[in-house]
């Protein structure tokens with residue numbers, strides 16, 4: 001039960017149920033679809049970028065509480081950040097949920113995103129937490145095609 | 151209510167400190183001890199390649215392998231043992247028919263009738279033919295209750311219809327389709343019928359001769375047998391007209407470097423060394439089903455289905471998908487505001503194994519405008535206590551998401 005509580009923390013239930021930055025971003029400069037073929041979860045990430053800064057982000061789609069909360073928290077966290085900063089956050093987050101914890105990876109650095117660390121005890125749910133981030137990576141790398149978590 | 155739980159060693163374990171409650175038999179069933187023992191015995195005592203050696207061991211292996219073919223024939227009341235072809239599973243059986251029968255009998259513009267409720271394995275092989283030779287697919291719609299729209303089905307036939315490929319039971323909705331009628335209507339137009347029986351075999355008794363279908367496919371692993379074994383039943387006349395699906399050893403009569411003549415049925419379609427031990431293990435599974443009795447199995451599953459349906463339907467915001475009059479022991483649902491995966495994870499923490507997702511039936515998910523659903527499916531080892539454990543788990547789901 002404690003592992004389950006760790007996974008379904010209040011922040012996750014809240015963001016899963018009431019995702020922030022949800023919907024279509026009208027003046028987006030980039031848009032990327034992400035898909036988890038295993039479960040059918042799908043998101044579209046919209047970004048308005050100017051001069052290497054992500055001025056605004058929104059996402060649309062459907063999925064479980066974990067994938068929705070992850071996308072919601074991600075868009076919140078990345079708003080106003082530079083591409084360089086975003087790359088760093090991506091790397092930190094990836095290590096955090098993939099259980100590559102080491103000394104320089106402290107919870108403070110991740111802020112609110114740290115709540116998603118609960119998936120570490122649920123290997124089959126890691127992909128739910130990383131779907132939005134895979135999609136983000138494709139935006140950073142300028143891929144056109146739909147990306148998948150596979 | 152009698153259960154057969156004790157026959158299944160795997161069910162004696164705890165998951166996260168709770169007794170394992172396995173409710174995913176539609177994906178694959180667990181194996182009774184007799185099947186596990188049969189495989190072990192075979193490897194300890196009888197293993198050799200089949201149809202090859204003149205020595206005692208090979209003859210023994212061949213005898214056991216062929217005995218399973220006879221058993222399957224008897225089990226589904228096929229007219230001949232050579233109409234039973236061993237494959238890797240239902241999926242391979244369908245691909246075999248699509249590639250062998252389809253490619254040799256269909257031309258561009260010919261039509262195959264499927265339904266919205268098909269498993270991907272009865273959609274994709276036909277779509278491959280669509281790409282390869284330009285056939286067209288016609289789709290039977292499904293009602294809100296999860297039943298085939300038979301009036302629409304009748305209208306799909308045209309002079310170009312060359313095959314009807316339809317599931318006997320839906321692996322998501324549980325619906326048992328009116329096969330007899332479906333087949334009669336197709337035969338009235340001289341169209342052969344392939345039945346995907348993966349979700350029906352092992353739930354109800356079957357009679358190929360009474361049903362009069364042209365092809366029937368299923369997987370052993372969904373019928374208490376081993377993985378890696380499936381069956382293609384086909385009528386002799388059709389199988390004889392079909393070219394081999396794969397080339398190799400065992401499927402030949404004579405090979406020279408210029409020309410090869412093929413073996414007789416069923417060997418023409420069994421190239422290479424088959425899953426011998428698993429086929430032999432399947433014999434024990436069929437023997438086990440026979441001992442319990444198909445009628446008893448169907449009654450047991452129906453009792454569980456009704457019990458679980460009434461319990462789940464009482465949860466507010468829960469919608470059951472598939473309310474057909476005739477169903478196998480499969481119960482799918484969605485719960486307002488809570489995603490199936492979250493339900494799956496929380497139930498797992500209570501030791502309850504269910505499936506959450508699209509169940510390899512994405513077109514059906516689209517039909518009901520849902521991304522995924524929860525599926526509970528029963529086997530003969532389940533009991534009312536298992537349903538009670540599911541309900542305890544559902545309470546916890548509601549608690550976490552309150």
Ligand SMILES: Cc1ncc(COP(=O)(O)O)c(C=O)c1O
Pocket residue numbers: 176177238239240241242269271272317319320321346347348349369371510
């Ligand atoms: C209705 C139906 N058809 C076909 C299949 C495919 O069976 P297999 O994966 O054993 O080949 C399944 C398995 O889930 C099924 O439920």
